[in-house]
Amino acid sequence: MAGAVEARLAELGLTLPDVVPPLATYQPAVRSGVYVYTSGQLPMVDGRLAVTGKVGAEVTPDEARELAGTCALNALAAVKSAVGDLDRIARVVKVVGFVASAADFTGQPGVVNGASELLGAVLGDKGVHARSAVGVAVLPLDAPVEIEIQVELTED
Incomplete structure (x- = not known):
């Protein structure tokens, strides 16, 4: 049975994806006490990147902003894989966003807003x-x- 967070995802027309398998030697998410730290999540959909390239060159800032939301959704899937229930999230503590940028692109905060907005909406x-x-x-x-998140969990 889906909890309140997954019900909210459904209301937004979003589906929690399967956890993206690691590309190297690491775990998608690790729990330490009441915190879960995700590895960097790429904007993978159905096992592949829909878009590649640098923001401000091959990728527009608006496209990248949407992709950051996809990364955040993948990060939530990674959190669920570590704790079993997204309703255990007490709060998102930190988001770190990495933007592959053309040399003259300076709009990284606007791109990472895509992740922040998705987390706020959900x-x-x-x-x-x-x-x-x-x-x-x-x-x-x-x-x-690429987006990584740190979340604090409610007490067991």
Whole structure:
């Protein structure tokens, strides 16, 4: 039976995807006490990247913003894989966004807003978080954006 968070995803027309398998030697999410840390999540859909390239060159900022939301959805799937129930999320503590950027692109915060907005839409006040948005030269698989999150859980 789906909980309140997954019901909210359904209301938004979103489906929690399967956890993206690791591309190397790491876990998609690790729990430590009341915290879950996700590995960086790429905008994978059905096992592949729909878009590749640098934001501000091959990828528009608006496309990248949508892709950041996909990354956040994948991060929620990773959290669920570690704790079993997204209703255990007390709050999102931190979001870190990496944006593969053309040399003159400076709109990284706007791109990472896609992840922040998705988390807010799904989790309400529990989705409000601290955040970093970092421009980088390249990301795995030539992905335009990568998002990682840290969440605090309710007590067992």
